[in-house]
Amino acid sequence: MIRVDELVKTFRVHRRPPGMRAALRSIFKREYEIVRAVGGVSFRIERGERVGFLGPNGAGKTTTLKVLSGLLHSTSGSVEVNGFDPRRREAAFLKGITLVMGQKNQLIWDLPAAETYALNRALFDVPRAEFDATMRELGELLDLESLSTKPTRQLSLGERMKCELAAALLHRPTTLFLDEPTIGLDVSMQVAVREFIRSYNQRYEATVLLTSHYMQDVTALCPRVIVIDKGMLIYDGDLRALIRKMHPSKLVSFTLSGPVAPDQLERLGEVVSRDSGRVVIRVAQNRLRDVVGHSLASLPLVDLSVEDPPVEDIMRQLFSHEDGAPGEEGAASGPSG
Amino acid sequence: MPSGRTASPALETWRAALRAAPAMLRIGVAETVAYRAEFVVWMLTTTLPLIMLGLWTSVASEAPFARFSEREFVAYYLGALIVRNLTSSWVVWQLNEEIRRGMLSFRLLRPVHPFFTYAASHISAVPLRSLVAIPFALVLLFSSAREILVTDPLLLVVLAFSLLGAWLVTFFVMVMIGSVGLFVDKSVAVFDVYFGIFAVMSGYLVPLALLPGWAREIAAWLPFRFMLAFPVELAIGEYSKPGLGAAAALRDLAIQWGWVVLIIGSAVAVWRAGIRRYEAFGS
Amino acid sequence: MSSLARYARLFGVQVRASAVTSMQYRVDFMVEGAMSFYWLGWNLVPLLILYNQRETVAGWDFPSALVVIAWFTSLRGLIEGAINPSLLGVVEKIRTGEFDYLLLKPADAQFLVSTARFEPWKVIDIVGGVGLAAIAFVMLGRAPAASDVALCALLLFAAALVLYSIWILIICASFWVVRLDNLIHLFNAVFDAARWPVAIFRGIWRILFTFVIPLALMTTFPAMAVLGTLDAKSVAFGLGGALLFAAASRAIWRRAIRSYTSASS
Numbered sequence: 001m002i003r004v005d006e007l008v009k010t011f012r013v014h015r016r017p018p019g020m021r022a023a024l025r026s027i028f029k030r031e032y033e034i035v036r037a038v039g040g041v042s043f044r045i046e047r048g049e050r051v052g053f054l055g056p057n058g059a060g061k062t063t064t065l066k067v068l069s070g071l072l073h074s075t076s077g078s079v080e081v082n083g084f085d086p087r088r089r090e091a092a093f094l095k096g097i098t099l100v101m102g103q104k105n106q107l108i109w110d111l112p113a114a115e116t117y118a119l120n121r122a123l124f125d126v127p128r129a130e131f132d133a134t135m136r137e138l139g140e141l142l143d144l145e146s147l148s149t150k151p152t153r154q155l156s157l158g159e160r161m162k163c164e165l166a167a168a169l170l171h172r173p174t175t176l177f178l179d180e181p182t183i184g185l186d187v188s189m190q191v192a193v194r195e196f197i198r199s200y201n202q203r204y205e206a207t208v209l210l211t212s213h214y215m216q217d218v219t220a221l222c223p224r225v226i227v228i229d230k231g232m233l234i235y236d237g238d239l240r241a242l243i244r245k246m247h248p249s250k251l252v253s254f255t256l257s258g259p260v261a262p263d264q265l266e267r268l269g270e271v272v273s274r275d276s277g278r279v280v281i282r283v284a285q286n287r288l289r290d291v292v293g294h295s296l297a298s299l300p301l302v303d304l305s306v307e308d309p310p311v312e313d314i315m316r317q318l319f320s321h322e323d324g325a326p327g328e329e330g331a332a333s334g335p336s337g
Numbered sequence: 338m339p340s341g342r343t344a345s346p347a348l349e350t351w352r353a354a355l356r357a358a359p360a361m362l363r364i365g366v367a368e369t370v371a372y373r374a375e376f377v378v379w380m381l382t383t384t385l386p387l388i389m390l391g392l393w394t395s396v397a398s399e400a401p402f403a404r405f406s407e408r409e410f411v412a413y414y415l416g417a418l419i420v421r422n423l424t425s426s427w428v429v430w431q432l433n434e435e436i437r438r439g440m441l442s443f444r445l446l447r448p449v450h451p452f453f454t455y456a457a458s459h460i461s462a463v464p465l466r467s468l469v470a471i472p473f474a475l476v477l478l479f480s481s482a483r484e485i486l487v488t489d490p491l492l493l494v495v496l497a498f499s500l501l502g503a504w505l506v507t508f509f510v511m512v513m514i515g516s517v518g519l520f521v522d523k524s525v526a527v528f529d530v531y532f533g534i535f536a537v538m539s540g541y542l543v544p545l546a547l548l549p550g551w552a553r554e555i556a557a558w559l560p561f562r563f564m565l566a567f568p569v570e571l572a573i574g575e576y577s578k579p580g581l582g583a584a585a586a587l588r589d590l591a592i593q594w595g596w597v598v599l600i601i602g603s604a605v606a607v608w609r610a611g612i613r614r615y616e617a618f619g620s
Numbered sequence: 621m622s623s624l625a626r627y628a629r630l631f632g633v634q635v636r637a638s639a640v641t642s643m644q645y646r647v648d649f650m651v652e653g654a655m656s657f658y659w660l661g662w663n664l665v666p667l668l669i670l671y672n673q674r675e676t677v678a679g680w681d682f683p684s685a686l687v688v689i690a691w692f693t694s695l696r697g698l699i700e701g702a703i704n705p706s707l708l709g710v711v712e713k714i715r716t717g718e719f720d721y722l723l724l725k726p727a728d729a730q731f732l733v734s735t736a737r738f739e740p741w742k743v744i745d746i747v748g749g750v751g752l753a754a755i756a757f758v759m760l761g762r763a764p765a766a767s768d769v770a771l772c773a774l775l776l777f778a779a780a781l782v783l784y785s786i787w788i789l790i791i792c793a794s795f796w797v798v799r800l801d802n803l804i805h806l807f808n809a810v811f812d813a814a815r816w817p818v819a820i821f822r823g824i825w826r827i828l829f830t831f832v833i834p835l836a837l838m839t840t841f842p843a844m845a846v847l848g849t850l851d852a853k854s855v856a857f858g859l860g861g862a863l864l865f866a867a868a869s870r871a872i873w874r875r876a877i878r879s880y881t882s883a884s885s
Contacts, residue, residue, distance in 0.1 A: 070723070094725065097724075384809040388812050391813070537662075
């Protein structure tokens with residue numbers, strides 16, 4: 001069970017404008033800025049839930065995950081994970097969680113993954129029998145085969161991710177923090193990883209917190225989403241409800257067998273794209289029945305389909321409530337040296 | 338450009354370099370400033386002359402060692418420290434890192450030849466390095482050792498050219514060693530072996546006069562002495578002593594620049610061969 | 621499983637992993653071995669030049685000075701084989717953000733950081749140093765007393781402890797100013813002075829190398845111990861100082877980790 005109350009996290013970031021004079025000045029005097037990565041976020045997650053964190057770059061998602069896993073101390077507010085205060089990094093706490101950061105490896109580079117597994121087994125005090133059983137199951141779920149015996153540097157990105165997941169989970173944690181786990185993977189590998197996470201969640205009743213840029217990860221895996229923007233929580237609840245609330249309109253696609261006058265289409269709805277016989281229009285939810293009925297009756301149709309707009313549109317809409325001021329890209333990731 | 342004729346590729350290379358020079362240098366300085374902690378530390382690593390200074394001045398405090406008195410050791414090692422600071426080069430590590438991380442390709446894609454871009458990052462570090470060398474120079478100038486420093490204007494001019502020559506030889510030797518990394522993964526090991534020889538044969542470890550006769554003979558034929566001992570000896574007035582003089586200085590300067598030409602030629606050849614291999618095998 | 625037993629087991633796992641990694645690079649092993657002998661010889665050059673002209677320098681004759689160089693070589697082998705590889709790896713991990721994974725493991729971070737990587741071929745340096753010391757005693761025409769050897773070993777351990785603690789402090793510093801891995805070069809360069817018996821240095825140099833950078837502890841004291849010329853007060857000073865220093869660096873490490881988790885991203 002995860003409980004977060006009024007979590008605030010601020011960083012001091014070194015600011016230096018470009019140019020020679022500023023560069024020289026910065027030898028003697030560095031200018032700092034206080035960046036609010038997370039500004040008062042509260043939520044509660046029960047055991048076994050799968051929750052997606054959504055938000056643009058620099059919104060505070062990774063920061064929140066790091067606070068939950070004890071890597072960062074909050075500036076204020078309280079955090080409790082499985083009954084522990086993550087800051088104290090007690091052994092029992094650490095044995096119950098895992099953090100996977102996409103593209104940051106914990107596998108030993110020059111050695112086969114099996115060596116990292118052996119090391120983690122020793123670190124997490126996993127008894128031999130349990131270790132073997134878990135590795136068998138993970139091997140099945142992840143389709144590891146002979147991957148674990150090749151040196152890590154010889155694996156492809158997707159194979160490496162599978163082994164990373166095995167290394168991260170061989171101590172059977174019940175709380176998973178996954179930060180961009182599918183980044184850089186090809187589509188089939190993304191699907192495989194998603195399936196694995198779902199299976200692990202169901203088999204071990206594990207809580208899953210996932211951040212991802214790929215909306216398919218979230219829509220496929222997470223019934224509940226927490227949306228964070230500029231360090232503030234702007235939505236916490238069911239994903240489908242969010243979609244419905246944000247964008248009460250549908251996309252209707254026509255495949256036309258003959259020409260149609262533009263104004264005829266515009267009367268039906270907002271034309272999103274028009275491309276040699278295939279037209280997509282956006283129609284408000286409440287007008288859908290009329291539009292579809294009218295189209296079937298009066299347009300030279302070969303095919304018609306009705307879809308939800310891509311979730312990315314919804315996100316873009318959610319986050320573009322300000323004018324085009326650039327977000328703090330990467331600033332909330334703090335001093336990185 | 339005159340119509341109907343294209344400039345030779347070599348000329349174009351130089352032109353491109355000169356056009357890009359201001360930007361390269363500015364970025365180089367910004368880099369230096371951004372990583373100032375690193376650079377200061379790097380400069381402080383040339384401590385061998387200081388330790389040797391401590392050792393030999395202590396030894397010579399009882400009685401002169403060979404013909405070096407305390408004062409002469411002070412002059413020599415501070416001079417060696419300053420010259421080393423001004424002329425040393427880290428191209429081996431730059432190349433090693435870029436080859437290892439596959440980033441050499443980026444450098445090769447720039448319209449300016451890598452020799453120039455590497456040189457630019459070194460030249461732009463000179464101001465900061467000079468800053469660090471200044472305290473030592475001041476100590477040198479205010480100690481009793483200043484009496485033996487060279488004052489003859491002609492020799493000072495030769496000294497200036499000898500420093501440039503030393504920098505060039507050092508830089509291109511480093512380029513050659515770094516280029517080894519284009520063939521095998523062992524450029525740092527090669528550097529280690531090289532450094533051992535360099536330290537002895539260039540007068541970095543001990544003044545060449547302290548080496549046994551046979552070693553001195555060998556050192557006279559190698560380029561190493563022109564990377565360090567030659568400028569230092571000019572600076573501490575060795576060439577003002579009877580038996581040597583302006584003629585000897587000019588002669589040795591000519592030999593140094595002969596080495597400059599030879600080393601640059603070799604570096605270009607090794608580099609080209611290495612790049613051909615690199616491009617064949619990919620990063 | 622008791623804590624000590626657990627850490628012993630972890631240590632074993634780490635050493636094994638390092639050994640397996642190193643054995644993958646057999647060519648490197650041979651190259652490194654050759655380089656060890658190369659540097660061993662090179663280190664003797666100034667010594668030979670010095671003692672070509674003088675019988676004794678500051679009361680140290682050639683064999684005695686040879687013992688100092690011997691311990692210098694061994695210590696350097698220990699540093700480069702057991703201390704540097706792990707700690708250099710840490711600085712790299714801090715840079716890439718992979719250091720966080722270490723903090724997620726239920727084991728002491730300093731331990732994990734210190735045992736991450738060893739380079740077994742540096743054993744050649746350690747053995748080479750002992751060999752040089754043996755040669756020195758052959759030249760002296762005697763064998764060292766067993767108690768002297770034990771004392772020497774103890775002081776060498778103290779020296780290693782001090783060097784290790786210095787490195788831990790450097791890592792602590794690199795939490796704030798990343799990319800301080802060049803300090804290893806600085807460190808090595810300064811450590812160079814430990815080649816010489818401290819007595820050879822005069823004036824400000826001796827003060828520098830005794831108190832500011834305690835190189836005296838590291839090579840001269842063990843050499844004097846095995847030669848039987850070290851007084852009890854210096855032994856106490858050496859051992860006590862090393863232990864205090866190690867305790868202080870541990871305290872600073874813990875403080876630094878706390879600060880890292882507050883300030884970093």
